[in-house]
Amino acid sequence: MAKTEEEKASKKLEKTAQSKKAQENLTGLAEDLYNQFLQGIVPHITLPSRTKGNIEFSTKEDVWVYGDQETTRSVKTVRGAKTLLKTVHLIELLIKEHLKNNRGSTLREIYYISENWDIAKFHEQSESDHLIEDLEIVTNLHREDFHVRPEEDGAAVFGPLRLREQTRRGEREMHCQEDVGEAGYQIPFNVDNVEFLSHDAKMVIAIETGGMYARLIENGFDEEYNAILVHIKGQPARSTRRIIKRLNTELNIPVVVFTDGDPWSYRIFASIAYGAIKSAHLSEHLVTPKARFVGVQPSDIVDYNLSTDKLTDQDMQALRSELTDPRFNTPYWDKQIKLQIDLKKKAEQQAFAGKGLDYVTKTYLPERLTEMGII
């Protein structure tokens, strides 16, 4: 399945167009600030406020996005003024170094580049990361469009899927069971360079822990049930969420999420299925609203009599905070979270090993997936 020259050319054109758009939008932001000076308006930018209180459900896309609350960042305070100065420095870097020269940097590199910006230097990486997210929001683009990439690539995929990746060294075609090692196919940071060719999958299982991912591969679950396994490595990176979304929408494969049974894992599921508070501006791009939660459910702790740990004070606090989180405001989560608060217990995915190494693949998952109507 070789690509035609035409396709390649159009792809390249598309890329140039996107890069041009990024330049235009960033320049536009700089011009807004410049004109504010000319008009004697105190320079400022306006952003949606990125808090739990300001996310709302978009019925158009079935995902959670930012609401109408806005915050203004102006030069009236030293903090605001410094942030705007940093923003302008960052815009210059992105336009002059990245887009004009077709180069890129990682988030961490940007933090180090700012060493030379004197009073505009970032104090920690979270500050520059946050500012880049702000620029995504203001320009309505993604950081990939600015040629900014995260430090580590996304996680791994294993399963009956053939794809083609556009790498810096040419195209690579591979099958995610036959052509990869035991760890699976490494998801690149820009998932839109990947093209799905063919597949034989009935479901995608996104798995929180490496231990469970390896268990399913060792037990041959992917072959037996035609499942694409995605290792999400804790809180999922954007690329991981993006590939899950594309598998679901482009190939129409149902997605289920399998995590530990504790409040932090429910947030992993939420960021895949509903959107993350920190990056709600990207929800439409990253979120898979049809993704469903397999477990470990608090009710499984009772039903399967799993070995458990006690909830810590932080766990309890996190659960209570989820009860007021609009994303968890469904009868299902309300019931499960309240049950867990009563139980005061949590269970790891690995707890199934207590009933034998095959229990999770022979009993638990088949039962749950049948219940959910997936097999």
Added chain:
Amino acid sequence: MEIAEELAKQQKAISVAEFFEKNRQILGFDSAPRALITCVKEAVDNSLDACEDAGILPDIFVQIKKSGDYYRVIVEDNGPGIVPEEVPRVFAKLLYGSRFHTLRQSRGQQGIGISAAVLYSQLTSGKPTKVISKIAPDRPAYYCELLINTAKNEPEILKSEEVDWERPRGTRVELEMEGSYVRSRRQSVLGSLKSTAIVNPHARLTLVEPEGNVEVFERVTESLPKKAYAIQPHPDGIELGELIKLLRYTDKKKLRVFLKETFSSIGTISAQELCNRAGLDPEELPTGLGHAEATRLLMAFKQIKVKSPPVDCLSPIGEDLIKAGLEKEFRLDFIATTVRPVSVYSGNPFLVEVGLGYGGELAKESRLEILRFANRVPLVYQQGACAITHAVESVAWKNYSLSQPTGSGVPVGPAVLLVHIASTNIPFTSESKDALADMPEILTEIDLGLKEVSRKLRRYLSRQSVLSDRREKEEIIRMILPRIAKKLSDVLEKPEPDIGPVVAKIMGNLLVYRRLVQQDGHLAIRIMVENHSDLVRSFQLHEVLGEEAVAVSPMAKVIPMGDGYDHHWKLSVGPGESTILSYTVHSDGGPRKEPVVEGLEAEIVTGARVI
């Protein structure tokens, strides 16, 4: 025999020494670290009192040595010394002293402290206390070894002799006792001496610690504290029993004389008035008065207004030395002090002094440190039980810029508080002298003192916040805005924008800016004046031109000058308002310099020169 008679055989008097032998915690010897602190404190207090009485600048040497399982405490001073006959009773008889029967401010009051230390020493180590004292350079020093006979509360002299001692005069006491030496906290020998040094800036204190480390607290003033004089009791708050006792045992023959001589602040006139009000004959014999007459006299005391007791019975530290003391021990940004006037509780004059230090290197998130002092003695233990703490807790500190997370209690913030109460009789809650009792008059005075220094702090902080607000804006304008403008011009490859209008807005200034338009050989000029402040600005605006302008709107006054014409407008611009001036000149007759504003301060004008 009846049971009561049986029991009566067992009844017998208890010597005070025996009592304290069994109840040593009352005197402050309840734990091993505390025993050392109390012992040093009692000896040092005595030395300071003695030096002050004799008008000597105190130089006190304290050494603590490990000696087998025990600690040896040595305290040596350069005071007046004690005559040999008195030494045994001063050190080895409880409730023996020179201060109990006089009304005068001193550290020691009852004559218990040092003998209690001797008692504790002999109880725990079984060793006698060794004393050397010398009263003049040409007299020999007297040396003795003492124990207390607890059954009789009398000294037992084991050994006494004349010895050579290198000091010209002074006293040295050496005690051996069970104890434990702690360092690096306020409740330690070092901490307690440090506090003592703060309120006794005229003393030099030297401490040699068990490991050999030497700490010297140098004096910061050469002048001795004002000497406190003994006075008669003050009639305010005197109780009936006390009055009856005074009447019964007086040697005065006339009531009028009795009143004048027994009480302070009562003169001939008030004595007369008291007698009138009580319906008593001023010439009556005081010892002949009964309970009913005494009650009437007491009522009369409450009715008349007697002037405050004389200040000279008290020796306050003074605002300057409180400040010096705090500065010596803490790095601070600001110190407020106050000395309250003399007041009276139960016939005892007292006064309150307060010092409040703020900022510097004090921790921002920790609770206010309270340094409590009574008659120049630091109070180290039982902070929670003390009237000073109670007064601090009941102030609404958030009105005074310190936070009080629970709404009451000791506030949080980078502050240290010094409270000193001086009195002829300090009302302690117990014999160990740890905490002041909650006398209402004392609480009121402390409260007033705290509020005085707090108001000073609040004024300081609000001044600071105005300054820091101004500094913040200056930082934005000097450092940040020009850089943003420069970067924007770099990115957009356009000329740098004028930041003047934005600066005027941020600073709340009057903004003046001029636009020039060329049109067929003429210059049309507009000057915009915007007032971004909250006040009406009235001023004159000058433009110096090479020629007289035409089409001037509004009309300007023109004064010819040597090399041109000064056009000026009298303007008054309301807050948030703006006005426009315009005129036309020939192309070569335009303004040579920026516009000039007359009648405003330079800081509040942007875009024009100010004269």
